[in-house]
Amino acid sequence: MAEKKTILIVDDEEGILLLYREEFEDEGYQVIPALNGEQALEHFSANLPDLVILDINMPGMSGIEVLRQMKEQQPDVPVILSSAYPEFKEDIGTWASEEYIVKSANMDELKASVRKYLE
């Protein structure tokens, strides 16, 4: 039986984390949740996920700073930025990510992106 691909999901909103976890576990992935940048980097180093879904606007370490450190460690792990705010696209630091998806109620775009990189 093929090993499940792992997705590290980083978001400071517990409701979002719970929703994303349910959706992606239903899709057959293993999900590692993280509530902030520090937790995310700990899990990233310890578990090396196959893909990261990363919020940007978080207290403490911003998603862009987390992205920068992740890419410094393991540039080949795809990172999808997922933010409620399209204006962060102006930050060239976001370019280190593979995609930038604006959060919406419809998760089809996010799911399609995940499939693109993991299947």
Place this chain on the structure above:
Amino acid sequence: MPELRKDPILGRWIIIAKERSKRPTDFVVEEPQTQGGFCPLCPDNEKTTPDEVLVYGRSANRPPNTSGWKLRVVPNKYPALVIEGEMDKQAEGLYDRMNGIGAHEVVIESPHHEDRFTYLPHEQMILTFRAFRDRIRDLSQDKRFSYVMVFKNYGKAAGASLEHSHSQLVALPILPRMLVTELDGSLSYFKYKDRCVFCDIIRQEIQQDIRLVCENDQFVTLAPFAPRTPFEMWIMPRRHHSSYMDQDDTSLAALTDIFSETLRRLDACIPGVPYNFVLHTQPLRSEPLQHYHWHFEIVPKLTSIAGFEWGTGFYINPMPPEDTCRYLREIEL
């Protein structure tokens, strides 16, 4: 006594708040923080950027989108406007709308992450001015575009999101409001005086010599009579030209020299000062204009814009330009 001053081109009034008069050392500038970690603009990370549209310095036997370059221009990975499609201009009652068509590009000014534009050697800095010219020429071939806005943000306070030295250009399907106002104002002056207002400003400032920061045989740097911010400066060609994209390499070499001197004087006065600069040039579809003169505007980010400024369009500036000019000229480089 505070003073109201009027910009002779835009007709914009500003307030010189002399009673709040400052010295360069009064401005508190946040020390730039060095960002560690991955930088998408650095060499060997070319695969994180879109494919380049212009490159200088890479040897011909190396493939595109690899390292070895001296300057590189790439489309913005997450652009504000998109290049595909048509404008599809529409009316919604009395309102106007169209598709967000445009080109948004980033000029990566140096391969070295820690380089600051102000201190680039001449042979590196000139590449940026060539890139502006060459990209405007190329984008002017696309008939959908009316104008190319070239700008640079340096420092977090001025909107720079990444410390790796870069500037940006945005091709637009419409003329920006500020440019239209500048064109209208200069045309109005020309109709009245039969002379270019910018040429007249240059002549007067050279003759008065109280707002002339520095000069060379082809360019002058002025502190404008009615500046929006302390240490605002304009760099203009002495001879009348309305189009930046027609400048030859000799002109760009002289521009590089004066730009470098101007920025180094500014940084010597207020180390690490964040700033923006913008290029103002004629519209893409225009014949050479007798009434308009291309120029760069350098606007340090030293004051904040609050309700009064937003509501009125007035700027409040605590430093007369004659004082800033004197401080800038006193610097020994």
